[in-house]
Structures are given as structure tokens and as C-alpha cells.
Amino acid sequence: MSESMVEVRNVTKVYERGTQRVEVLHGLNLDIPRSDFVALMGPSGSGKTTLLNLIGGLDQPTSGEVQVGGSRIDQLGRSELARWRAHNIGFVFQFYNLMPVLTAEANVELPLLLTRLTAAQRRKNVAVALEIVGLADRAKHKPRELSGGQEQRVAIARALVSDPQLLVCDEPTGDLDRKTAEEILGLLQVLNREHGKTIIMVTHDPKAAEFARRILHLEKGQLLEQAA
């Protein structure tokens, strides 16, 4: 097994919007070791989210290689990629993206519907995930009955529940106040340090980036530096 969790080799990503052709990433290379916590920073349009989407298997590069956890995900088809995501990646979004019709525990259970676990096993895993994020007592609440911070904790529990090694977080504190944001970032730190999760986090906020082990700067589709 590779020592790196993520290996990006000479990746280019071009979007075509009508007649326009926009090259967002230009021959980008990146290595992220296992159990790392990386903050991706850069101005709007620098390609942070695009890179995150490629690493998370939500999109495919125009050229180049993307290897995550030893799998060449740039070579997978749509269905294979979906199955790969289900078992290997946890996603956390800026606006939580919970299902409003489901309770917190049902939201967390959603990824487990793709596994062969029994209902009892699923319930147990959900309880553990909600315990980790400190929301065991809000399991029966629907998203609209929770605060922003609590919603993000539920989203993190959903990302954790199938025990992926890699968490990709797109501006996870972008919609939260400073205090709540710090709580969420503290939780991500715990997941990284105590549970060994590799975390890649896109953020605009330098204070949020300080919670990471490393900060990477992207500008105009290229990595500028890798700061410790």
C-alpha cells in the first residue's frame, strides 16, 4: 500500500462553458500522506474546490492521474466511482447539505444504506458517530430544529459513519460564527489526531487553516507552496 493517501500527478482540468474553455488546473502535482490534515487556501477561482472534487471522486480530471488510498480513481467509471466514494470518502460541505425530511440519526444512517449492515448494526454505528460529534441527545431532531453548528456536526457524523480514511471538507466553517467554527475545527482536529483520519479542508479563513497540520496555497490552478 502507498504511504501517500493522495497522489495527484500532472493533473489538468478544463471546463467548457458554452464556447468558452476554462483551464482551472494546470499540470498540478500533490502528495498528501495518511493521517495528514491539510488546509487548501487560495483566492476565488484558484481551483481549490475543483481540486477537492477531483480528490473526492466527484469529478474527473481532463488529464493526469489521481490516486487516492491506492486506487487510480481517474480511471473509474461513474458507477464504480460512486461505489468507491461510498466506502472511502467522507464529505463535509459549507451548507451542511443534510436531508431536511430526515432526522439527524436518519441523515447519518443514509450512507450505511449502501452497505450490507443489518438495521441493528447500522443503528449502533450511527449512535457511535453521533456520540463522537457530541450530538447523541439530538438524534431524533430534524435539521431545521438544530443550530448551524449542530447541523455541521451531524454532517460530520454522516461523513464519519462508514469509517472512511479520508475526509474532504469544503469550507466547513464558512457559514458559522467564530466560536462555533472553532468547535467544528476542534472536532476535525480530534478526528485527525485521535482517529487517524486524513483531512483535506478548503477554506478562505486563515484562522481556520491554522487548525490544519499543513497549509497549501493554490493560485491560478497551481500550488504555490507547501507550508508546515
Added chain:
Amino acid sequence: MTKAGFVVANLFRKRIRTILTLLSVVMAFLLFGLLQSVNSIFSSGANFVGATRLFVQARVSFTQALPISMLPKLEAIPGVAAVAHQMWFGGVWQENTPLIMLSLDPRTYHEVYPEWVMPDAQWQAFIQTRTGMIAGKLLADQYGWKIGQKIPISSNIWPQKNGSKAWTFDLVGIFDGKDEDWKRRANLAFIQQDYFDESNQFGIKGRVNFYILKLSDSSKAEAVSRTVDAMFENSPDETKTQTEKDFNMSFVKQIGDIGLIVRWILFAVFFTLLLVVGNTMAQSVRERVPELAVLKTLGFTDRSVLGFVLAEAFALVLFGGLLGLLLASIAGAMVERGTGGQFQLRLDGGVWLLGVVAIVLMSLAVGLLPALRARRLKIVDALAGR
């Protein structure tokens, strides 16, 4: 939580919208069930099982009267216990209230229709009074008629010999049904055939619209029917012999091609339903493009997402459809009871089967396009709101 639970939860995200859509599905399938039952009644062949009476009319139309000379021939057919006959009189009460009035021979009619109950003295009075008339209790109660009254009735079909359309009859009896079913039908009146024959201007004499054969053995109904029609085949007065129930149905059939009418109504109903449910499903998918993208992000394949949307459409139409068919079944049974079995609107297996086929087709029609849209969603674009 299960996948089915997730589908149901999504279905009720906008509770009022879903309930209203569900109601439209229920109403459509209620109509479907009842109209298909009507259609199958009218498109079914003759059923002689359990028939105790047969109606004989002219083959072309019951408006073409048959000669009274047929009577002894009909009476002589094995299996026939008694024969009555009737002539349509029509009759209008007061300004413009049409009545069901028939002329008949009181003696034979009483024997063929024991379901009508009236004191013997009144039957005798009817037999002996040439201008006599008897009325069903419902009719008499409705217009306040009392025995002994002279009842003025006009006829748009049959003027008297003096040219007057006004007839006057002596009300000599009021009959009622023997049970609740027959009591509900006691809304007609009878006059003497002899008096009608003598008095009508057109000189229609010795002709009747229908003969009613009372059978000695109901198992012989079909054989008697065939014997009668064969007996008068190739004569100037060819006959059509059918059960009392089929005869009553043939009245309704005069409205037009019932099957065609039913098909057009159902087409309109289902087309409207298609628009209503299709729009609801399309709107529902449009509203949660980001949620569908999140499902894909979590690892649900394109096919799974397509399946979720189709399952929602199917659940909506299935639940509404089955409820509608069930209500149609209950309503049909009530109509059947209310008409004493004359209109057997109970949903049979064929209607249920057709209903289930309609449910599947409707689910596909309303769910497929939104489901395909959900399937085609690109995660990155959908999450970015593009």
C-alpha cells in the same frame, strides 16, 4: 431507516401538495373503477343465470309493437308459467312532469309480478274498472294521490279519439313493493290495456311493446329465449328475448355507445392526472437538485437515484390508485345494493387488473422524465447550483 422509508419521507416533504396530488389520483381511480365497471356491464354478453322472467320485444326496437296474437304461442312454450304484456303510455302529470305509465292486462300482470303488493279488493277494482289506474306508493305519495280520485294525465304520444291529449283515469289502487328493493321502484303507474286499445286515436289495437314471460324453471331461461326468437324468425315480427336485467340495461344503452363515452371520459381524467402528478413530480425533483447531488456524493449510483424518484412516483400513484379502486369497489357495492342488483357495479377481477396496469403505466409516465433528469445530474454542477 430503510430505502422505502426514505422514499416515503421524501414524498411527504410538502405534505399539503402531496395530499392534494394524492386526492386527485384517488378521484381519478375512483372514476376509473366505476366507469370500467359500467363499461364491463354494458359490454358483457347476455347472462341468463338465475333469470325468472324474460322480456320479449321486437328485434329492431321495442318501439315497434308486437301483435297480441303472439300471446297464446308464447304461453304454449314449455317452461313458460305465465305471460303478461305491456304497452308504453308515457303520460305527463300537470305541466311537464313525465311519468312511467304502462298499459297492461291486470289479470296476467298480477300473476307475473307478485313483487307488487296491493290488497285483493284493489286488484279486483283495477280488473273491473276500464278507466282504472293503479299507482306505485312512491308516486301516489309524491303527488298526494288518493284512491277514488280522478287523475288527469296528458299524453304526448297517444291522443284520444276526440283528438284530446288529456286523459282521465280513476285511481283504484295503490301498490307497493314486497321488500325494500321493490318499494324503491314503486314510482310508476298502470292503466288497462283494453281501455287504451279502445280509446287511442291511432287505432293501435291488439299490439304491445313487450311480453313478459314468467318462467316455471329459471334454469330453462336460455332455452326459452332461444325458442321464442326461433319461433318468430323470418316472420314480420321478429323478436329479441332477454332477461329483465338486460332489458333494463338496453334502456340505458340508448344514450349512446357507452364504451366510447367511458373511454373518452377516462382519457380526459387520466390526461389531466398525468399533467397534475407529472408537474408535482417534476417540481419535486427541481426543488431538491442539491439533495439528489448529495445522495450521489455519498455513493448512491445514478441508477439508485433514478430508482428513488421512480419509486416516489410509483408509491404516490399506487397508494392513490389502490385507495381509489377500493372506494370505487365500496361505491359500486352500494349502488348495486341500492338498485337491488340491477346495476352490478361491483369491481370484478378484470377491472382490478386493468387498474393495476393503469397504475404502473401512470407511474412510469409521471416519474420517468424527472427520474431521468435526476439520473443525469452532474454532482459538481448540481452542488454549485448550475
